[in-house]
Structure formats: C-alpha cells, structure tokens
Amino acid sequence: MFYIIDILGVIAFAISGVLVAIEKRMDLFGILIIAFVTSVGGGTLRDLLIGDTPVSWMRDMTYTYVIFISAVFAILFRSNINYLRTSLFLFDTIGIGLYTLVGIEKGIHANLHPIICIALGTITASFGGVIRDILCNEIPVIFRKEIYATPCILGGVTYFLLREFPIKENLVFVVAGVVVIVTRLLAVKFKISLPSIYPK
Amino acid sequence: MFYIIDILGVIAFAISGVLVAIEKRMDLFGILIIAFVTSVGGGTLRDLLIGDTPVSWMRDMTYTYVIFISAVFAILFRSNINYLRTSLFLFDTIGIGLYTLVGIEKGIHANLHPIICIALGTITASFGGVIRDILCNEIPVIFRKEIYATPCILGGVTYFLLREFPIKENLVFVVAGVVVIVTRLLAVKFKISLPSIYPK
Amino acid sequence: MFYIIDILGVIAFAISGVLVAIEKRMDLFGILIIAFVTSVGGGTLRDLLIGDTPVSWMRDMTYTYVIFISAVFAILFRSNINYLRTSLFLFDTIGIGLYTLVGIEKGIHANLHPIICIALGTITASFGGVIRDILCNEIPVIFRKEIYATPCILGGVTYFLLREFPIKENLVFVVAGVVVIVTRLLAVKFKISLPSIYPK
Numbered sequence: 380m381f382y383i384i385d386i387l388g389v390i391a392f393a394i395s396g397v398l399v400a401i402e403k404r405m406d407l408f409g410i411l412i413i414a415f416v417t418s419v420g421g422g423t424l425r426d427l428l429i430g431d432t433p434v435s436w437m438r439d440m441t442y443t444y445v446i447f448i449s450a451v452f453a454i455l456f457r458s459n460i461n462y463l464r465t466s467l468f469l470f471d472t473i474g475i476g477l478y479t480l481v482g483i484e485k486g487i488h489a490n491l492h493p494i495i496c497i498a499l500g501t502i503t504a505s506f507g508g509v510i511r512d513i514l515c516n517e518i519p520v521i522f523r524k525e526i527y528a529t530p531c532i533l534g535g536v537t538y539f540l541l542r543e544f545p546i547k548e549n550l551v552f553v554v555a556g557v558v559v560i561v562t563r564l565l566a567v568k569f570k571i572s573l574p575s576i577y578p579k
Numbered sequence: 580m581f582y583i584i585d586i587l588g589v590i591a592f593a594i595s596g597v598l599v600a601i602e603k604r605m606d607l608f609g610i611l612i613i614a615f616v617t618s619v620g621g622g623t624l625r626d627l628l629i630g631d632t633p634v635s636w637m638r639d640m641t642y643t644y645v646i647f648i649s650a651v652f653a654i655l656f657r658s659n660i661n662y663l664r665t666s667l668f669l670f671d672t673i674g675i676g677l678y679t680l681v682g683i684e685k686g687i688h689a690n691l692h693p694i695i696c697i698a699l700g701t702i703t704a705s706f707g708g709v710i711r712d713i714l715c716n717e718i719p720v721i722f723r724k725e726i727y728a729t730p731c732i733l734g735g736v737t738y739f740l741l742r743e744f745p746i747k748e749n750l751v752f753v754v755a756g757v758v759v760i761v762t763r764l765l766a767v768k769f770k771i772s773l774p775s776i777y778p779k
Numbered sequence: 780m781f782y783i784i785d786i787l788g789v790i791a792f793a794i795s796g797v798l799v800a801i802e803k804r805m806d807l808f809g810i811l812i813i814a815f816v817t818s819v820g821g822g823t824l825r826d827l828l829i830g831d832t833p834v835s836w837m838r839d840m841t842y843t844y845v846i847f848i849s850a851v852f853a854i855l856f857r858s859n860i861n862y863l864r865t866s867l868f869l870f871d872t873i874g875i876g877l878y879t880l881v882g883i884e885k886g887i888h889a890n891l892h893p894i895i896c897i898a899l900g901t902i903t904a905s906f907g908g909v910i911r912d913i914l915c916n917e918i919p920v921i922f923r924k925e926i927y928a929t930p931c932i933l934g935g936v937t938y939f940l941l942r943e944f945p946i947k948e949n950l951v952f953v954v955a956g957v958v959v960i961v962t963r964l965l966a967v968k969f970k971i972s973l974p975s976i977y978p979k
Binding site for chain 2: 801830854
C-alpha cells in the first residue's frame, strides 16, 4: 500500500520535472535528468546526510524504471498534460505526505533527534524540487512562495506528538500523513501562505 | 572556549544568511533555510567528503537552536541590524578562523595529506557562503572578489609549519587562528584583493 | 597506461574550467576552484552516492598537483590557448571515455545493477561540467545541447553487452572506451544532436 503511494509520488514528481525542463527548452537528456532529480533528489540528499549509501534509488531499480516511463509519457503527451493537472497535483500532494514519513522513519532508525527527523522528512519531500530549480537556474520556488515545507513540518510534529500516546504505530503514520496532505490542500485552495515580512 | 567562539561564528553566519535571503525577498521558510545553510553548509560538505555521517549538525542540537534563534532575531530586528554590522563582521571573521581549524583537525583525524586538510579547513569556512549564493541564484561572491579563502589557506599553512617545531599544540592552534583573523581584517581594512588577471 | 589517459583527462577538464571561469571574470581563487570542480566534480559525486569516502581526490595527491599546474599554465597562457583547442578537445574526449569506464568499474565493484553502473559512468564523465555550470550560474550546457552523455551511455551499454561474450576483460574495456570516444567525435564532427522535441 505504502509502496503504491510512493510510486504515485515518484510519477507525479517525474512529470512535474519534465514540464519544468521543457519550459527551459532542455534536450531529451536534460529532461530525463531533471525528471530523475525532481523525483529522487530529496531522498538522495537525505541518504547522503545520514550516510545511508549507496543511496536508495541505486538499490531498488523500480525508481529508475518508473521515472523513465513517466518521463517518456510526459514528453509524448506534453501538450495534453494540462488535462491531468488536477490528478498530478493530488499525486504530488500524496507523494510529499509519504516522502515526509519515509524521511522521519529513516531519521528515527538512525537515532536522531525528533527535530532532525522532521528536517529529514521535509528534505525528502521538498529538496527534489530545490535541486530541480537550481539545475534550471532559478531561485527555488519553495523558498519564495509555495506552501510546501510547512505541511511537512506540521505532519512531522503531529507524528511525534501522537507517538506519546498509546496509539498504534500504523494509525500514527496515517494521521500524520493525512495532516500533511490536508494542510497542503487547504493552503492551496484558500491561497494561504506564510505571513509575509515585506511591506506591500 | 572554542565552543563559545564556534557559536559566535554560527550566529554571525546565520544572520548574514538572513540578510541575503531578505534581499532576495524569500519567504520565512526560505530565510530559515538560507540561515541554516550559510551556518552549517561548509561543515556539512566537509563531513560528506570525508564520510563522517550523520553530519555534525544532526548530532548536536545546539546548532539548530542557535541558528533558529539568531534567524528569528535577525528577522525581527532586520531594519536595525545595520548598527551591528561591525560586530557581525568581527564574529564572522573569528568564525572563519575557528571553522578553518575545525576542518583541518578533522582532516588530520582522517589521516589526510596536509594540503587536503587545508582544503577541508577552507571548505568548512567558506562553502556555507558558496551554497547560500547558489541557492540565491548568484555566482558565489568568494569566487569573484571577497578575500575569504586566502586567509583560511594562510592560516592552514601556518598551522602545518608550526607543527614542525616543538611548540605546544594549543599554541599552534591559537597562532594559526590569529593568522586567519588578522589577514582577513587587514585585507578588508586596506582593500587588499587577489591580484587581478583582467585588464582594467 | 590508463593512469596516463586519466591524467590527460584531468588536464583537459581543468583547462576548460579555467577558460569558463575567466569568461565569468572570477578572481584567482574562483578560477582554481572551478578548475578543480570541473576535473573531479563528477568523480566526487559518484563517490558520495556510493559511499566511497574520503572521496578519491583526497586520497591521491596527483589530482591536486596536476589540476593546480594545469590551471596556472592555463591562466598564464590564456590568450594563446586557442591554438590548443583541438588537442584539448581530444584530451577531453579521451578523458570522458576513461571516466565513464572508471565509474562503471566502481559501480560493478559495489554490486550495483548494470543500468546504475552506466549512470555512475555518465555521472563521472559529465557532472564535473554540470557543477561547474551551476557554480557559474548557468543552466548546465549538457542539459541543453552538447552531446556528452549519450556517448557515455552508448559506451556503457557496449561494455555490458560485450561482457556477455567470452572476450578478455581488457579488450571489453578498450572497445567500450573507443565507442565513447568515436561516438563523441562523430557527433561533434557531423553536428549530430539528440532529436529536438521543440518546434523550429
């Protein structure tokens, strides 16, 4: 079940990478790399920081295959992909929910402090996009306006709060994931953003 | 004692990160990340290169707390921070002196060649700023004009020269650190820069 | 023999780094860093991803010395370097051939899937240039138009195909390297590029 959600997230991230790379008029190789980096960049950075190498995507070929197929699909149907925008947004949002939890789990497994675990969750979910933007020569969009990291952090906090209570591990997992997803959906729907520190 | 200096450096770097991020009109999350990266980015790269993982800031929560508090402080008092400019410059300069030595020590501990140790010291002191500039979509300032790396290298060379003499470890440490700090202060005061290879 | 070719590649990459850095009007320190990164950046990323640390150039000082001397040479004779353009292009092409094979070997040694090994070879050969372009605030040129990665991939595929036959290891190595080199030479000579997905 988790695995399926993970794969949906990978697909959504890969397709979003393709769309950004096409906007930058990259060639086929560049598009593939950006798709790849968007999907697995966050997890790769996480694995490097905690020293869990070779990094995940080198040990499980599923990622490579899924990203490749998604990218080819997105390149072929690039002019029709707008119709999928809502589904993609949903996949992406579910994806970051799960990515956050995967990162947290890995942090716990490495005996790290809860705050560091939440940081790892957020890195897993959002730094694929950061690396994508750097490779595309842009200031990362999540540093400027997109509500992306805040839901991850809220989900992570929920996770560690619930663990204090006698609740089943699985349920904690699901609730924390739902917090990430719902917060992000609400933030996007109601155009909520972090309070601005700049004068209008 | 060293620990206190280290923390002063972290504070100075975090605040300088906040100021750069605000100039780029990043949101609160972006500002925090840039503060973090500026402070611990150099040490993180060093730890990754030598394989000392999980990287330092994941094992000692002091960094996270100090950076967070410094960043919040800098955001709140951003319009008054100019009054602190001289103190910040001093903290920063003392910080790179210490960071250089921390990097060198780590290199020695990993049995690396003196030149590589000096490189690790320089990376520790200056690559936080490099990563900050990349995330802000700028060519890193230390590659263009700021005298930043040269004092680190001179301090490192001093360190290894002095070690050849029967001088106490602690004294070697202090003298090398002072070389970094004084060289940088002089360079900034007298506007000394690397010889230019470009025609005027 | 391999070692000499490796060094020729390092020289070519270092000089190409110097030329790009000078174009960006970097100072001496910046130029050296870019020369370094262009030469060893790909191998460094490879070593980090598979967890082979301290990374290669920290354990063999030859790289540091060769890069330093090449960079000084390139800075001194920067206005005459055009005469060397053809030799440099050849060195560079031979260099990526060898870098590809080094990356593949390292991947096999770490028991990774052939596709991942080919990816490691391509990363070794081409990501020095990617990091160079990011530090110079450009979209990496190999994501846009240069045929660079495709020869590496073709060479890697050749390598794994030939290994299925009863051919001597050394010969497999040489043939795969030649495939990388010849494909790249032909692509450059006949201005072959990846099929474009953009309307003219």
